[in-house]
Amino acid sequence: MKTWKDAWFIFRKDLRADRLYLIWNVVFMLYSGVMISFLFQSGEKAAVERLLTPMADFMALMLIPMIGFYFSRRSFSYIKEDSYTQMLLYYRTLPIPSRTIMRSRLIQLVTAVVFNGVIFFTALYTMLYFMGEEIAGVQYISFALTWMGYALAMNGPFIFLELLTKGRTYLWMTFVFMFVVGILAFVISWFNGSLLDFTLNQSGCFGLLSPVMWGCLAGGALLLFLFSRITFRQLGRRDLAR
Numbered sequence: 001m002k003t004w005k006d007a008w009f010i011f012r013k014d015l016r017a018d019r020l021y022l023i024w025n026v027v028f029m030l031y032s033g034v035m036i037s038f039l040f041q042s043g044e045k046a047a048v049e050r051l052l053t054p055m056a057d058f059m060a061l062m063l064i065p066m067i068g069f070y071f072s073r074r075s076f077s078y079i080k081e082d083s084y085t086q087m088l089l090y091y092r093t094l095p096i097p098s099r100t101i102m103r104s105r106l107i108q109l110v111t112a113v114v115f116n117g118v119i120f121f122t123a124l125y126t127m128l129y130f131m132g133e134e135i136a137g138v139q140y141i142s143f144a145l146t147w148m149g150y151a152l153a154m155n156g157p158f159i160f161l162e163l164l165t166k167g168r169t170y171l172w173m174t175f176v177f178m179f180v181v182g183i184l185a186f187v188i189s190w191f192n193g194s195l196l197d198f199t200l201n202q203s204g205c206f207g208l209l210s211p212v213m214w215g216c217l218a219g220g221a222l223l224l225f226l227f228s229r230i231t232f233r234q235l236g237r238r239d240l241a242r
Contacts, residue, residue, distance in 0.1 A: 003097070003099050003100050003103060004103060006096070006100045006104075007100050007101075007103035007104040007106075007107055008104075008107060010096070010100065010101070010104040011104050011107045011108055011111075014072065014074075014104075014108070015070070017072075017073075018070065018071070018072035018073055018074075021070065021071040021072050021073065021076075022070065022071070024071050025070055025071040025116065026119055028066075028071065029067065029116050029119040029120045029123065030119060030120075030123045032059075032063045032066075032120055032123075033119070033120045033121065033122070033123025033124035033126075033127065034123055034124075034127050035059065036056060036059050036060060036063070036124055037123075037124050037127035037128050037131065038127075039055055039056035039059060054185045054186055054188070054189035055185075056194070056196055057184075057185040057188060057189070057194055057195045057196055058181060058182055058185040060147065060195065060196055061150075061181040061184065061185060061195070062178060062181055064120070064147050064148075064150060064151050064154075065150070065151050065154035065155060065158065066116075067112060067113055067116035067117050067120055067148070067151050068109050068112055068113050068116075068151050068152070068154070068155035068158070069108065069109065069112050069155070069158075070108065070112050070115075070116075074087060078162075078167040078170060078171075079167045079168060079170075079171050080167075081167070082166055082167040082168075083167065084162050084163065084167065084170075085166060085167070085240055088101070088163065088235075088238070088240055089240050092240070097236075098232060098235040098236040099232065101163070101235065102163075102228060102231065102232045102235065105159055105162075105163070106228065109152075109155055109159070109224075113148055113151055113152065113155075117144065117148050117151070121140075121144040121147075125140055135200075135204075136204070138207045138208060139200070139203045139204045139207060140203070141208065142202075142203035142206070142207055142208050142210045142213045143199055143200050143203040143213075145208075145213050145216075145217060146199045146202075146203065146210065146212055146213040146216045146217075147199065147216070148216075148217070148220075149213070149215075149216030149217035149218075149219065149220035149221075150216055150220060151220070152217075152220030152221060152223070152224045153216070153219060153220035153223040153224065155224060156223045156224040156225075156226065156227030156228065157227055159227065159228065159231055160227050160230065160231045161173050163231055163235055163238075164231060164234055164235065164238055198212075199212055199213075
């Protein structure tokens, strides 16, 4: 229990230190939700059968994982200052155990997914409503939870890179992720598919019993757990001088 208490202390301390960055955090989530809403193209089809461009899938795959963290001075300077490595060096001098660091990061992830997710998906829903797209509340909640599951899954690897690699490595792996996501969105579109369209339809058909929603939530939680275990085991052995 003391480890969790210490983890909460670190989380609250970091949040207070970077509270002004939360303004940019809110602005970015609102902007992302509004931007993606404009990529929805209803045309002559029903709202739940809309044709979405590959760019919509690409933006969703890229931006939604970002609901898993808060903006901070550390996140803005990780390339120039290798700020995450410097953070770990500081924690080792205190000393703070790896378990506490890992739990603090998971607390940040869960709270960020809830906080940012509410802002992002509310902005998206509001814009769609004013654009004349009527989506049932239960359907949209299922849709949002589906993509939150995806966000959990992707944040497992991101936490791994954040805590176990240098800032420049983190940057290059982010570029690789963008490239893979772009190829995936193009391939899906090539076969006349759309991830956003598919998840929205599944949410409309099954609501909160959607197998896609529960599959994404379960798969996301499992992937996050596995990467968290791997990260925790290697965190204590990482040579921070290299």
